[in-house]
Amino acid sequence: MPLDIPSIAPSEEERLAELGITQTLDRSMSGRQNFAVSFTIISILSGCLTMYAFGMNTGGPAVIMWGWVFVGLMTLFVALAMAEVCSSYPTSAGLYFWAHKLAPVKSAPAWAWFTGWFNTLGQVAVTAGIDFGAASFLNAYLNLQFGYAATPAHTITLFGIILVLHAVMNTFRVRVVGFFNTVSVWWHLIGVVVIVGALLIVPEKHQSPGFVFTEFVNNTGWGSAVYVGLIGLLMAQYTFTGYDASAHMTEETKNASVEGPKGIVRSVLVSWAAGFVLLFGLTFAIQSYAGALDSETGVPPAQILLDALGETLGSLMLLVVIGAQLFCGMASVTANSRMIYAFSRDGALPLSTVWHKLHPGTRTPTNAVWLAAGAAFVLGLPYLFNTTAYAAVTSIATIGLYIAYVAPTLLRLRQGENFRRGPWHLGRWSKPIGIVAVGWVAVITVLFMLPQSAPVSVETFNYAPLAVLAVVAFAGIWWLVSARKWFLNPNHPKNSSQGVDRVPQRV
Numbered sequence: 012m013p014l015d016i017p018s019i020a021p022s023e024e025e026r027l028a029e030l031g032i033t034q035t036l037d038r039s040m041s042g043r044q045n046f047a048v049s050f051t052i053i054s055i056l057s058g059c060l061t062m063y064a065f066g067m068n069t070g071g072p073a074v075i076m077w078g079w080v081f082v083g084l085m086t087l088f089v090a091l092a093m094a095e096v097c098s099s100y101p102t103s104a105g106l107y108f109w110a111h112k113l114a115p116v117k118s119a120p121a122w123a124w125f126t127g128w129f130n131t132l133g134q135v136a137v138t139a140g141i142d143f144g145a146a147s148f149l150n151a152y153l154n155l156q157f158g159y160a161a162t163p164a165h166t167i168t169l170f171g172i173i174l175v176l177h178a179v180m181n182t183f184r185v186r187v188v189g190f191f192n193t194v195s196v197w198w199h200l201i202g203v204v205v206i207v208g209a210l211l212i213v214p215e216k217h218q219s220p221g222f223v224f225t226e227f228v229n230n231t232g233w234g235s236a237v238y239v240g241l242i243g244l245l246m247a248q249y250t251f252t253g254y255d256a257s258a259h260m261t262e263e264t265k266n267a268s269v270e271g272p273k274g275i276v277r278s279v280l281v282s283w284a285a286g287f288v289l290l291f292g293l294t295f296a297i298q299s300y301a302g303a304l305d306s307e308t309g310v311p312p313a314q315i316l317l318d319a320l321g322e323t324l325g326s327l328m329l330l331v332v333i334g335a336q337l338f339c340g341m342a343s344v345t346a347n348s349r350m351i352y353a354f355s356r357d358g359a360l361p362l363s364t365v366w367h368k369l370h371p372g373t374r375t376p377t378n379a380v381w382l383a384a385g386a387a388f389v390l391g392l393p394y395l396f397n398t399t400a401y402a403a404v405t406s407i408a409t410i411g412l413y414i415a416y417v418a419p420t421l422l423r424l425r426q427g428e429n430f431r432r433g434p435w436h437l438g439r440w441s442k443p444i445g446i447v448a449v450g451w452v453a454v455i456t457v458l459f460m461l462p463q464s465a466p467v468s469v470e471t472f473n474y475a476p477l478a479v480l481a482v483v484a485f486a487g488i489w490w491l492v493s494a495r496k497w498f499l500n501p502n503h504p505k506n507s508s509q510g511v512d513r514v515p516q517r518v
Contacts, residue, residue, distance in 0.1 A: 071228025
């Protein structure tokens with residue numbers, strides 16, 4: 012079990028100074044608010060429900076329920092390993108900074124470079140996935156209430172509006188964002204209780220426990236049940252993303268070397284438990300499986316709520332879900348912008364001097380906020396011509412983030428006893444937990460690049476491998492041509508002439 016070891020430690024500002032970083036962000040976030048950011052981004056009312064249709068077609072109730080249990084356990088291993096490293100290096104740069112600190116000296120910049128790019132890809136994709144899901148549910152509600160048809164063009168329009176809203180919200184001081192994230196925790200927890208309670212009490216008919224836990228459905232076109240069950244794990248694994256937000260917010264969190272790791276682990280544990288309850292309640296209350304999949308709303312969970320609760324109560328529950336998804340998207344833009352801010356602070360993005368500027372009044376990276384929102388919008392645009400684009404976006408988010416999550420863990424394992432532990436660590440469990448985490452990420456990296464529907468065509472193609480390959484190629488070429496000469500090199504003129512305000516020290 013994780014150990015909270017009290018120690019005589021330097022202040023958070025002093026620890027940052029040891030790492031070569033000057034405190035510039037507003038450190039006013041509490042540990043509870045730090046947890047709230049990650050819990051809000053995981054958002055079971057977003058991830059579980061926006062991917063529920065994928066789960067219904069790709070394994071059905073059996074994979075939805077047991078996949079959630081298994082994936083949640085594997086995710087906990089990844090989160091524990093990540094939290095231990097976070098305690099040692101509590102900085103908004105997060106994963107790529109950790110990789111730089113833990114890798115061998117000669118290869119450290121390369122490890123940091125590619126970890127940072129995978130993290131950036133994953134952050135942008137998860138923001139796109141969250142807000143696109145919110146747009147889909149909002150479109151379903153507007154279709155129900157006002158006849159605003161659930162078409163790709165309408166959904167993309169709402170997607171853009173939501174991203175603009177979240178960008179605007181993130182231009183305020185971090186205290187404002189922290190307040191909304193705290194509200195979001197209660198909104199999610201109370202919302203799950205209310206929704207599941209209504210689904211258990213109101214409907215006259217429910218599915219059997221056997222249906223909920225053993226019914227297998229394959230609407231993918233693939234013949235292998237094992238293959239379908241494995242790719243069906245994407246629903247759960249995509250939901251369990253974004254908890255690195257607690258790390259990215261550490262420069263704005265009090266007692267960050269303890270509260271940051273706690274935020275990572277607690278967000279996964281609470282989401283694991285609450286998500287199981289939500290998925291059980293929703294699956295238990297299905298009135299018509301085929302009817303939900305063929306719903307005119309375009310969103311099967313919305314149809315399940317309407318069928319089980321009636322139009323009035325079902326619409327009200329749908330608003331609860333949409334509210335949670337909007338909270339989730341706002342928090343995702345927050346974490347995404349901090350990653351962009353930190354990465355550009357080291358000159359690693361095109362036009363870095365623009366993205367790492369802070370607003371003088373709010374001390375927030377407003378330029379990075381708008382880049383996060385704009386890049387997410389671009390990633391969602393293929394939905395206009397590809398019906399499986401949303402599943403591809405979730406694959407990109409999952410693959411990008413988990414490669415970045417596990418790279419520092421792999422490097423920490425290679426360090427062995429040379430690793431400098433922070434006040435929160437795993438003790439003797441560090442190595443076995445790290446090995447499981449690395450192994451699981453290796454499996455899902457391959458798994459979620461595979462085709463999700465058959466026959467494979469332009470409309471059903473999983474473009475996740477192309478997106479990942481494009482980022483790797485771009486980052487790789489830039490690294491070979493230029494970045495390897497100056498990235499995280501404090502002696503290179505680029506790091507002063509282009510305004511990069513600090514380079515991590517290896518201490």
